[in-house]
Amino acid sequence: MSHSTHSQQKKSGILSALLPGARIDKLTNKIIVHAGTSSETVVFNVGGTRFETYRSTLSAIPSSPLSKDSFLEKYYRPEHHDYFFDRDPAVFHCVLNFFRTGELHLSTVTCGPVVKSELEFWGVDELDIEECCWSRYSSWVSTLQALRKLEDDRNTNTQFGEYPLKDESSRYGRICRVLWKFFIEPTSSVVAQCYAYFSLFVIILSIFSFCAQTHSVFRVQEEVLTLRSPSSSQQSSTSVASSTPSTLSNYSVHNSSHSNTTVGPNGDVYDVEHRDVPHPALYILDQVCLVYFFIELVIRLVVSPAKVRFLTRPITVIEILALLPDIVDGLIRVITTTHYDYEKMTDGLNFLKLLRIMRILRLMRQVPGLWILFYTLRASVADLLLLLMFVSVGMLISASLVYFAERHAQDDFSSIPKCFWWAVITMTTVGYGDMSPVTPWGYLVGSITSIAGVLMVGFAVPVLVNNFIMYYSHTTSTMQRDRQNKSSDGSNYHSASSGGGGFNFSMLGNFGKNVLGSAGGGLDELRAQSRNSKILEMSSDGPREHGGGKDSNDNETSQAEIHDSLEVEARL
DSSP, X not given: OHHHHHHHHHHHHHHHHHSTTOEEOTTTOOEEOOTTOOSOEEEEEETTEEEEEEGGGGGGSTTSGGGOHHHHGGGEETTTTEEEEOSOHHHHHHHHHHHHHSOBOOOTTSOHHHHHHHHHHTTOOGGGBOHHHHHHHHHHHHHHHHHHHHHHHHHHHHOOOOOOGGGGGSHHHHHHHHHHHHHHOGGGOHHHHHHHHHHHHHHHHHHHHHHHTTSGGGEEEEEEEEXXXXXXXXXXXXXXXXXXXXXXXXXXXXXXXXXXXXXXXXXXXXXXXXXXXXXXXXXXXXXXXHHHHHHHHHHHHHHOSSHHHHHTSHHHHHHHHXXXXXXXXXXXXXXXXXXXXXXXXXXXXXXXXXXXXXXXXXXXXXXXXXXXXXXXXXXXXXXXXXHHHHHHHHHHHHHHHHHHHHXXXXXXXXXXXXXXXXXXXXXXXXXXXXXXXXXXXXXXXHHXXXXXXXXXXXXHHHHHHHHHXXXXXXXXXXXHHHHHHHHHHHHHHHHHHHSSSSOOGGGTHHHHHHHHHHTTHHHHHHHHHHHHHHHHHHHHHOOOSSOHHHHHHHHHHHHHHHHHHHHHHHHO
């Protein structure tokens, strides 16, 4: 008896699931059938796609406007016997399935803002989206915010400021504007592009000079004289002369087993020391680059529309700091008389000359990928900090384990802080080989450390790569769109100004709006002339007795042209 009853309940449940309007309650896992279920169906035409469902299905969500007849009556077409909505059919398909099953799943081909707008129209809360689709839906918010911030930063880095219209009224203002555009927009003209390449060449020369000064091929021998004390053979701590071989002609050089000595005209004894110094040609090259960068910086500062903003930009600060060591170096060469004093005073400046390498960052204007790379690193600071935290924890654990495993076997792992180096090198799979375990437990710790390092880096790097790809693709597509807009605006303006017949406002597009909008009262005058010419043309013809049909058509055409002109004026 009980078995037959259970079978009947199971069959009735299956039949209930097949009834129109039936759905499964997610909380109780029971099949719910609305009491109003009927065989009556309704037809929806959404964006040209036909949907048909039971009327009782629409009552599954009472808060939705689809369950209200007053809402549906607005879109009913009696001649087609359907409800027409000029909306997205892909999202409506998901909404209709939500009415049927009680689960809202989204398509993978629809963008988040479109889904949000459609759900609001159909009266469906976005919180009803299932968890499997929620992450993909919610990601568009963060993506949109990131791309908007990218655009703001890109405009800030590539467009350093625009001159107000009032400053362009004077000749000085126009010259400054042209020079400013010449410096910051290499693509504005062929000359500007050639200058950008030449500036890049000078930067490369400056970096080459800095690197070549440390190579033996670009260094020469220089003889330095050091005064000996008259009372002893000990060397004085003060160097009194730094001379070239030609200058030493006034000195008598004596070779000894210990060092070379020379006697000056007044009888003083000097030690002759040979030192490697950079070739004089490199110093001349540095001075030429210094003059070039200094003049360029001054001109850019003078023609800049926002001088405070220009001086506080990071790239400008780097250029100023890169110029200071060379300027100070030149002043020290002038005021010092000995090579010893020069080396003593410029010892710290050589380190600051590293800043001239940072001038390569000026390539960010010509190479968008370089700027996007730096922007990706800056925008991914949170991800980098998370990676740093993982590496720090792994480094601490690995260093502690390998210390206790190797402390009695060898002296390389003498302390945990010293083991930090081994842990980092092993986690990054570099493996210099200067420190390596020799015990079985050390081998085990090293194996685990290397595997953990690969996993940590493997988890973090794709995040940076995905961000870079997203930013790079967006920037390149935006730049391509801007170029197309400029070319289309230029072609439309040319065709409108050179073509015969009447003047067509719509040909100008956004360019025409900007030009005519900046003309102020000239735009109103142009509109009035266009409108009056159409009216006078129609009124001068007047009604004709013969060919009434043709006159009627001409009259209708004139009225249509006036109407089109008024519509164009409204759009402008």
